[in-house]
Amino acid sequence: MDWQKEYEKRLTTAEQAVKVVKSGDHVAIPVYSNPSLIAEALANRLNELRGVTVHIGAAASDLLWYRPEAAPAFIIEPWYTSPYLPKAIRQMINEKRSDHRVCPSALLSKAWDEARPDSPRPDVALLDVSPPDHNGFVSLGAGVWDKKELVKYARTVIAEVNKSFIRTGGDNFIHLSEIDAFVEIPGSEEFRPPFPAVDVTNTVKKIAAYVAPLIHDGDTIEVGACSTSE
Secondary structure (H helix, E strand, O other), X not given: OOHHHHHHHHEOOHXXXXXXXXXXXXXXXXXXXXXXXXXXXXXXXXXXXXXEEEEEOOOOOOOHHHOHHHOOOEEEEEOOOOOOOOHHHHHHHHOOOOOOOOOOHHHOHHHHHOOOOOOOOOOEEEEEEOOOOOOOEXXXXXXXXXXXXXXXXXXXXXXXXXXXXXXXOOOOEEEHHHOOEEEEOOOOOXXXXXXXXXXXXXXXXHHHHHHHHHOOOOOOOOOOOOOOOO
């Protein structure tokens, strides 16, 4: 395969890429992935679509589909809630306008293999990746999570190309042939983190002051994503 020609053939705009989504489809965005350009293009179709279920691993962008008026078009099911959620989705959750899906798709692959009717496969997966390397492989960035499962089981895979994505070791690559459409982010190649930074409150600073003396060279630290100030 001439991967460069294949990549160019699959390049398109965000608006064109999301035309594949039809009313009634199941769309999935994996954990630790924020393809904001293509997600926004899909959200902007709220007047064209009806009953599209959107499973979101960790929402980061404030999009139209979180608004009450978007309810006929989009059924939002977040997998994961955290302090960096946009105000609009926090309000949607507080108002009980969405269902919380507990397990990510990495745990659903067995149900998809069995074609269980209560766990339909995703019709479309949206994720972000690095540009292809010299062999045509893209990196999944700083977090793999459930991305490979979604690429495997989704009918259509649309990837947003983030030129600043890091390339980590291990099983963190997929070949571009596994992706149906690519959308490149215009602009510079400066680092664009997948999620916005969380404000450091005085409460967090006080906790850090207590924890810091307990940490020594060579220690292993686990950091979760939840609020320490509420």
